[in-house]
Amino acid sequence: MSANGTKIIRVIKGRRPKVVVIGGGTGLPVIVKALHEQDADVTAVVTVADDGGSSGVIRNYINVVPPGDIRNVLVALADMPGVERDVFQYRFNSNDSFFSGHAIGNLIIAALSEMKGGIFPAIQVLSKMLNVDGHVYPASNTPLTLHAEFTDGTTQAGEAxxxxxxxxxxxxxxxxxxxxxxxxPRAEPEVIDAIMAADVVVLGPGSLFTSILPNLMIKNLGDAVKKTQAEVIYITNIMTQKGETENFTDAQHVQVLHDHLGEPFVDTVLVNISPVPADYLDRQRYNEISSPVKSDYPALRKMGCRVISADFLKLRDRGVFHDGDKVAAEILNLAFQVGTMKKR
Known part of the structure; x- marks a missing residue:
């Protein structure tokens, strides 16, 4: 948007920039919404390995892909009146043993998944119903379970x-x-086609091991990210996460991605340089947060990554978040630099 609130329409060779965002969790819809508002042609690829909250309960009842992250991304791209949006996002607070805590949108997605024989066709139908501008693709048409091996040799299944x-x-x-x-596990052909046709592919922000990597561990999806001619951008988390990335630098996040896919593939890393004010964070409410991610620019450059450092910080509700508008603007700047030319 310009200073006076007028939408700035930008194109690459007569079209809107194609941006694929891969991930899950609360950060994904923030970035997707900001890219949409800055007139990108957005495709969101959403993890299907979540097993917590309302999504997890629904998954346990009827064995469908967990709908929560998908619901929030649909809303981020939907063109619908506020009251309809509020109803779709409404979460029951009754004492009913089943409905308590469930979002109406999750139930609608679960119902459509049964009607259409899978989450992927269900979301395409719902996208039309909600007037979604862009594409929302589950990373897989079937529910997936996340498995981890720990450094002590033990293993565990389940995201939570x-x-x-x-x-x-x-x-x-x-x-x-x-x-x-x-x-x-396989991603649908539409997912692969979107990645291969993109100007930029964005990873994150989100939990490294439980929101980003589960998508890349779907073999044909991970292979597409490695093969695409798009600029691959990793949005470094502002804070480390307990149980996943405690004491990680930004370079260690990227190294984990490269190790899992077997080769370097991240081209550009976005790094927040604005300090988090002491004592601002409500650590009871955001109890998964550990400490600010430290930067290791020499290590990132040694891995062949371009590093873009800026103030990407947004403070609200005693929490620490990415400023979606600033991140989206940087992503689109890279899209226009890259255009449709092949990388490297």
Missing amino acids: EISAAGKTIKRIHVEETDPDDHFE
């Missing part, structure tokens, strides 16, 4: 259980949740 284990994660992988499915 892995985070709660309090151990250092060595490696993660995903498997089909349904024990009767014996095939390798």
